[in-house]
Amino acid sequence: xxxxxxxxxxxxxxxxxxxxxxxxxxxxxxxxxxxxxxxxxxxxxxxxxxxxxxxxxxxxxxxxxxxxxxxxxxxxxxxxxxxxxxxxxxxxxxxxxxxxxxxxxxxxxxxxx
Amino acid sequence: xxxxxxxxxxxxxxxxxxxxxxxxxxxxxxxxxxxxxxxxxxxxxxxxxxxxxxxxxxxxxxxxxxxxxxxxxxxxxxxxxxxxxxxxxxxxxxxxxxxxxxxxxxxxxxxxx
Numbered sequence: 491x492x493x494x495x496x497x498x499x500x501x502x503x504x505x506x507x508x509x510x511x512x513x514x515x516x517x518x519x520x521x522x523x524x525x526x527x528x529x530x531x532x533x534x535x536x537x538x539x540x541x542x543x544x545x546x547x548x549x550x551x552x553x554x555x556x557x558x559x560x561x562x563x564x565x566x567x568x569x570x571x572x573x574x575x576x577x578x579x580x581x582x583x584x585x586x587x588x589x590x591x592x593x594x595x596x597x598x599x600x601x602x603x
Numbered sequence: 604x605x606x607x608x609x610x611x612x613x614x615x616x617x618x619x620x621x622x623x624x625x626x627x628x629x630x631x632x633x634x635x636x637x638x639x640x641x642x643x644x645x646x647x648x649x650x651x652x653x654x655x656x657x658x659x660x661x662x663x664x665x666x667x668x669x670x671x672x673x674x675x676x677x678x679x680x681x682x683x684x685x686x687x688x689x690x691x692x693x694x695x696x697x698x699x700x701x702x703x704x705x706x707x708x709x710x711x712x713x714x715x716x
Contacts, residue, residue: 496645522702534646534691534706549703580645589702590634590653590695594646 492517496581496595504603509554509568511598513581516562521583523564524592525556528578540564541586576602607707609692614713621679623710625692628673633696635668636704637677640689649677649690679712687714 493516503509515521525537536549538556546556553572557565564581581595606628615621627635633654638646652659652666652675659666665678679686689711695704 524703526706531708533708534693534704536703536705539703582646584702590651591648592636592695592702592704593648594638596645599643 492583492593494581494583494593494595496579496598498598499596500599500601502601502603503571505573506570509566509571509575509600511566511579511581511600513564513566513595514562515583518562518583518585520561520586522586522589523558524582524584525564525566526580526582526594528580528597530577534580538566571602573602576600607692607694607705609690609707609710611708612711612713614715615682617682617684617714617716619682621677621682621686621712621714623677623679623690623692623712625675625677625707626673627675627692627694627705627707629694629705630673631696632694634694634702635666635675636691636693636695637664637666637675638691638693638706640691640709642688646691654696682712682714684714684716687712 495514524539526534528534540558554568579598582592584592609625636651637649640646663680667676689709691709692707693704695702
């Protein structure tokens with residue numbers, strides 16, 4: 491069966507520090523991968539998606555970037571965090587050919603102080 | 604652009620039925636989804652419906668879709684305390700590669716004894 495992991499689960503970082511959040515998927519090949527952010531007030535916003543290694547599409551211009559160095563690994567990064575980057579970051583995956591089913595990881599709670 | 608709206612709160616008594624409503628604007632949506640989020644956790648895919656369907660039933664869950672009015676609802680029969688959570692409506696479909704979901708702000712369901 492497929493599983494999706496995210497780490498760390500929680501993170502407190504000062505303003506101006508770098509960020510690296512990792513997402514990995516097991517049990518599937520060539521998944522489509524997604525990063526969402528859930529800010530206070532509960533709405534989810536799609537940040538990035540990837541349909542293959544090295545293929546990243548950005549949905550919202552911002553202080554963040556994403557990379558996919560391996561087939562089942564998706565990384566969200568920032569060089570310098572802003573207060574507004576605080577939120578709950580969710581990674582999701584879907585299988586190519588069954589893209590209508592999108593499954594989410596447990597999330598990373600980021601607090602920028 | 605795409606927009607998905609939900610009411611923020613719903614309170615029901617244990618054993619009653621819950622109906623959570625959602626409206627969306629994108630007429631090209633291919634799939635409509637319901638996700639459940641428990642406190643501090645990621646999103647759990649509950650069910651989804653293809654846009655050419657009117658209804659889908661899965662155990663205690665019934666999804667109704669009125670495509671003309673762009674209205675989606677989730678009915679939970681015999682609501683239990685374990686159903687207390689935030690329920691997100693989302694619309695999606697493959698656009699420019701990848702199934703990028705647009706979420707509503709979520710409906711907080713509170714089940715009272």
